[in-house]
Amino acid sequence: MKISEIMTREVRTLSSDTPAVEALKHLFENKISGLPVVDGEGRLIGMFTEKDILRAILPSYVSQVGRFVYENSPKTIKCKVAKLAGAKVGELMRKEVVKVSEEAPVCEVAHIMLTQNVRRVPVVDAEDRIKGIVARSDVLDQLLKG
Numbered sequence: 001m002k003i004s005e006i007m008t009r010e011v012r013t014l015s016s017d018t019p020a021v022e023a024l025k026h027l028f029e030n031k032i033s034g035l036p037v038v039d040g041e042g043r044l045i046g047m048f049t050e051k052d053i054l055r056a057i058l059p060s061y062v063s064q065v066g067r068f069v070y071e072n073s074p075k076t077i078k079c080k081v082a083k084l085a086g087a088k089v090g091e092l093m094r095k096e097v098v099k100v101s102e103e104a105p106v107c108e109v110a111h112i113m114l115t116q117n118v119r120r121v122p123v124v125d126a127e128d129r130i131k132g133i134v135a136r137s138d139v140l141d142q143l144l145k146g
Helices: 020-030 050-057 061-065 074-084 106-116 136-145
Strands: 034-038 044-049 120-124 130-135
Touching: 020 034, 020 044, 020 050, 020 074, 034 130, 044 050, 044 120, 050 074, 106 120, 106 136, 130 136
Parallel strands: none
Antiparallel strands: 034 044, 120 130
16 A cells, blocks of 8 residues: 555645644644744754753753753753744654655555654655655554555
């Protein structure tokens, strides 16, 4: 089965100049953890996720150490949260995005999700225009149906 058969076709997207706080509010209100970022022509240019916000707030060495081993400093965290007020999605988004074509088999997308540690994968055409998005739950549901 092709991913085009199970993907969500109506995709909410963000632009790189969207305020990060507004984008985060959008994630919370819609109970989703990430959205594709597109340019003016609908081409995929990044992915904005809750994880990106956490990276912006937590000390940079957490990613280098690989585990949560830092002195808890509420003052430092509050300062970083305050800086988010002026940040744009383009400053925080991940620019290297795992993506697939509409022809990708569901099993291949499942493998990509596992090996690349992603929760959702944008589906794009040959010009990187968003055609849909597929979440882990969509893939798992299809695999369980057989």
